[in-house]
Amino acid sequence: MSDLMFPKTSGKKKRKKHTKSIMQPDRDKHCYLCMLLHDDYHEKIVEEHHVIPGTWGRQKSEELGLKVYLCVEHHRTGPEAVHRNIEMSRILQQKVQQTYEQTHSHAEWMQEIERNYDIKTI
Numbered sequence: 001m002s003d004l005m006f007p008k009t010s011g012k013k014k015r016k017k018h019t020k021s022i023m024q025p026d027r028d029k030h031c032y033l034c035m036l037l038h039d040d041y042h043e044k045i046v047e048e049h050h051v052i053p054g055t056w057g058r059q060k061s062e063e064l065g066l067k068v069y070l071c072v073e074h075h076r077t078g079p080e081a082v083h084r085n086i087e088m089s090r091i092l093q094q095k096v097q098q099t100y101e102q103t104h105s106h107a108e109w110m111q112e113i114e115r116n117y118d119i120k121t122i
Contacts, residue, residue: 018062019062019063019064019065020065021065021066021067021068021069022064022065022066022096022099022100022103023051023065023066023067023068023095023096023099024068024069027069028043028046028069029043029044029045029046029069030042030043030044030046030069031044031046031069031070031071031074032068032069032070032074032092033068033070033071033074033080033082033088033091033092034071034074036091036095037080044071045071045072046069046070046071046075047069047070047071047072047075047076048067048068048069049067049068049069049070049075049082049092050062050066050067051066051067051068051092051093051096052066052093052096052113053089060112060113064100064112066096066100068092068096070082074088090117093117094117094118094119096117097109097113097116097117097118098118101118106118
């Protein structure tokens with residue numbers, strides 16, 4: 001049997017480009033929600049959070065830089081954690097839409113995300 005039926009691939013995966021956050025362009029050790037809600041600028045261990053939910057949303061967030069860095073308490077475990085508290089999640093979604101629309105139109109946002117989170121434009 002010939003090897004030509006199943007050509008070998010290089011074995012290397014394409015590396016995805018990781019776009020910088022439009023909310024925190026310089027990844028640092030500050031939690032976005034600690035700063036926003038509690039005026040807390042202490043350095044912490046932070047995790048990347050993709051603001052638009054779901055698998056498709058995570059891909060769009062990565063592509064467009066719609067992400068923030070959160071401490072563990074604001075990301076996963078605490079009462080204000082975005083994965084446990086819809087109000088906290090909505091705050092981030094509104095903020096990321098407002099930030100995106102500072103350099104793009106509302107129509108571009110709707111074309112990319114297909115959902116309006118900004119209560120000012122409803």
